[in-house]
Amino acid sequence: MIVLTAPTGTIGRQLAVRLVDSSERVRIIVRDPARLDPAVRASVEVVVGSHGDPAVVGYAFEGAEAVFWLLPPNVTATSLEAAYVDFSRPAAEAIVRHGVGHVVSISALGRNTPWERRAGLVTASLDMDDLLAATGTAFRALTMPSFMDNMLRQAPAIREGYFSWPDDGNARRPTAATADIAKAACDLLLDRSWGGRGDRAVLGPEDLSPTDQARILSEVLGRPIAFRPVTVADYAGAMARRGASAAFVEGYAAMMTAKAEGMDNVVARTPENTTRTSFRAWCEAAVARGALA
Template sequence: MIVITAPTGNIGRHLVPRLLESAPAAGEELRVVARDPARLPDAVRDRVEVVTGSHGDPAVVDRAFAGADAVFWLTPPDASRAPDDAYAGFTRPAARALAAHGVGHVVGVSALGRGTPLADRAGLVTATFAMDDLIASTGTAYRALANPSFFENLLEEADSIREKGVFTDSVAADRRAPLVAVEDIAAVAAGLLLDRSWSGTGSVPVLGPQDLSPDDLARVMTEQLGRPVRYERLPLDELYASLVGYGLDPAFARGVVDMKAAKDQGLDAGVARTPETASPTGFADWCARTLRPAVLDRA
């Protein structure tokens, strides 16, 4: 039995179909934890067991993890809570349930930068590492998917790209770093969940095929969208003010700012890209398949 949390999220919606392709042949059953099962596609809902509720709820994870051999764990960012509470605090009931039910393997969504001088002052990333430590402390075999920023973050800027030809971030325009498509993260997660020959704890970097700077992203988007796109760097103090203005918990907003500052100082740059750590989806292909429709089909 494999349990998938956040099955309708960015990664989960790619992960569940991958598992459905392979799990039956491998003799695996699938169970998902969903707040709103109606959001699951019919083709998914009819082929999995559904536990309704939040995977931050002790009663829900106790039901969900009973009889489970493996769990895919993703903590949804809750901007109404301080980072430690949003990540490790949210995960604590699950950690108790993992131990109580003797779940053998967990694959979790994590971040790059562990072991670097920036790791203890990287805001949300630092909180994510504390979550990893909590899961590992249960005695389960654990693999933390060490991810950089996602291509999909740019979908939040689709309106700005369409209307103004602008996207923003808080890193230097020439700061190259790895970026990754969520479908590639899902592919790595599926492989680990289906082949559980691994043991102990460790991280699995998923780095995308190349490092890119904001200026590189602007150039590729301009080519793929057929219209000018440029990058504007947002000062960190302005970012903090805007996040608090949107209603985020001030401590969570500070966690975002500290993460952005650490990324601008090279948090994501310390892992070598190898055939094992690279993933296949290139930014130009992602733009053509995903960003272009999001920007141009609504024009």
């Protein structure tokens, strides 16, 4: 049996569909079952609650052969340690107690780099991985650059003809589609012949700058889309004004600074970590379903 956390998010929703199409039993932890796809809900065992709750994971992990672990965002966290490590501690204890054999976690690029201990949200994610791996389970961290799907947050601005990131617009970096991340997670969860601890990067098929992305968006949409750079400080300040905590804002700023300095470009491409969905194909699919039009 496979236990799936965060099944209503962008990655988890796609992974749930893939898993219910397999022959595996699937148990899902979800706060609000009404948010599940009806076909998924009818095909899985549902445990209602938070996967940060000791009672919930203590029950849900019983009999589990594998767990998919994805941390929910907590923009009001009082500290990054509380948001990442403390939230995951009950799961680590349940993994040990129930002898869960395999765990796949969504994490970030940055380990074994100069930025490992000063990348804010990424550093906290790596600390979470250390906690889960210390249980002795076979552990794989799917390590990601920024997601193509983050562009959807810019949809209102794109309709006005631009998008903005804390970036100068020129450096080319990898980006990954969440559909490819879900596939990589599914492959690991279903084929549990692997052991030990390791990372698996999901890099997409190409490195692009925001200027490149603006050009591709313009071509797909058939109208000019510009990239407007903003500073990390200005972007973080806007997050704070929207209610994000000081800890989250500082962690986000540190992460984006590390990315700007090259953290996401350290991992070499291989056939295994170079996934198939191009940014152009992602844009075309988003437009087809009305998400960016």
